[in-house]
Amino acid sequence: MIRVNPHYSKIQANYLFAEVAQRVRAYQAENPAADLIRLGIGDVTRALPAACVEAMERAVREMGADATFRGYGPDYGYAFLREAIAEGDYRARGCDISPDEIFVSDGAKCDTGNFQEVFDGAARVAVPDPVYPVYVDSNVMAGRTGPAADGRYAGLLYLDGSEANGFVPAPPDGPAADLAYLCFPNNPTGAVATREQLAAWVDWARANGALLLFDAAYEAFIRDPGIPHSIYEIPGAKEVAVEFRSFSKTAGFTGTRCGYCVVPAECRAFDAAGAAVPLQPLWKRRQSTKFNGVSYPVQRAAEAACSPEGRAQCRALIDGYLANAKIVIEHLEAKGYRCTGGRNSPYVWFDCGMDSWAFFDKLLREANVVTTPGSGFGRAGAGHVRITAFNSRENVERAMERLDRAL
Secondary structure, eight states: OOOOOGGGGGSOSSOHHHHHHHHHHHHHHHOTTOOOEEOSSOOOOSOOOHHHHHHHHHHHHHHTSTTTOOOSOOTTOOHHHHHHHIIIIIGGGTOOOOGGGEEEESOHHHHHHHGGGGSOTTOOEEEEESOOHHHHHHHHHTTOSOOEETTEETTEEEEEOOTTTTTOOOOOSSSSOSEEEEESSOTTTOOOOOHHHHHHHHHHHHHHTOEEEEEOTTGGGOOOTTSOSSGGGSTTHHHHEEEEEESHHHHSOTTTOOEEEEOOTTOEEEOTTSOEEESHHHHHHHHHHHOOOOOHHHHHHHHHHTSHHHHHHHHHHHHHHHHHHHHHHHHHHHTTOOEEESSSSSEEEEEOSSOHHHHHHHHHHHHOEEOEEGGGGOGGGTTEEEEEOOSOHHHHHHHHHHHHHHO
16 A cells, blocks of 8 residues: 655645735635735746847757757756856855856755755754745655644754844754754845854854755845855855755746756765765765756856856846835835845845734735735744835835835
8 A cells, every 4th residue: 555755744734835825816816806916925027137038049049950959968067057157156256166066956946955855864954933944844744853833843943033133043052953954145034144144154063063055045136245145155164065046036037947056075964973975976866866957048048147248137137126125125114114134135024013924914905915924934933024026116116005005
């Protein structure tokens, strides 16, 4: 008799964004004429940069001719893209990352969910709270937790974020965890970590034989010159950190799908006898077994995003989203709400003063504006709401006018 994975039954309710979509669909079914403005899910709304479109068109034409057609690509990504990433995203910032330490994928969500597969099932996992749900749910599915109670799973170490610590939790005391997930700029709070704060995490991992999984999907939104864009700007991080990045928010690839992770050659975990084991061969084996790579036209488009022309176009897109975030902050703060994020991040996080889902429903029904309830990101997110800047300026201004009337 075939049995299902019993750990799936532990997962609480629906995936957050599926629940948001379900509530929105139900409301629209009741109110088909409603003009909804969506500032909930972090999905971009602007067209791809022209440099990316042109590169993809050229690559598609190549695929249409026998002489230039390409079949299966390299398991870990084409050399032209890995080299462009290494040079533009790392060496240009003083990080010694080589192309063969970069692994191209279909997005950071997949990589952050899949990387836990290379670790022992008994690994102790630390997650911030509020937290991107994929970090938690993928470890629940893998059997590293007990059942949930009061919004938290037994066996996970939750690191509370709050206004008091700027939503940047400090490392735990001693060897309390083997694996820790970090995300900066943060999803959902928009908080950023200073060089000193990241150095404390690297020091903790080195001292305790732990590993950091660092999600830097939103690094291109950083405008403060003092904020690190990569964990590898911190001395010693290459030994204890894997970094994830994505073209989704940087270049508008949410529907195009391309990202990458960095696994330095010296990055290690340990075997049962306590001997150091390099992680890179394990990830190579996992990817070559379970993943057939990103399509050639998409990788050419990603390469174009790394060109000087592409980077300028991507920056212009991001500047537009950050201008939207500024509008959101100004309206919320004028109403007396305390905001985090929005200045180096596309997300604005604020204390809504009531139950998160109740506030979500209030704005949906009274303002026809879709947001994301903070409690969906963890217990510490209760009473908070996330608003994204991913929409047109016109729609953001209209949404804030509606919000002003509803609050």
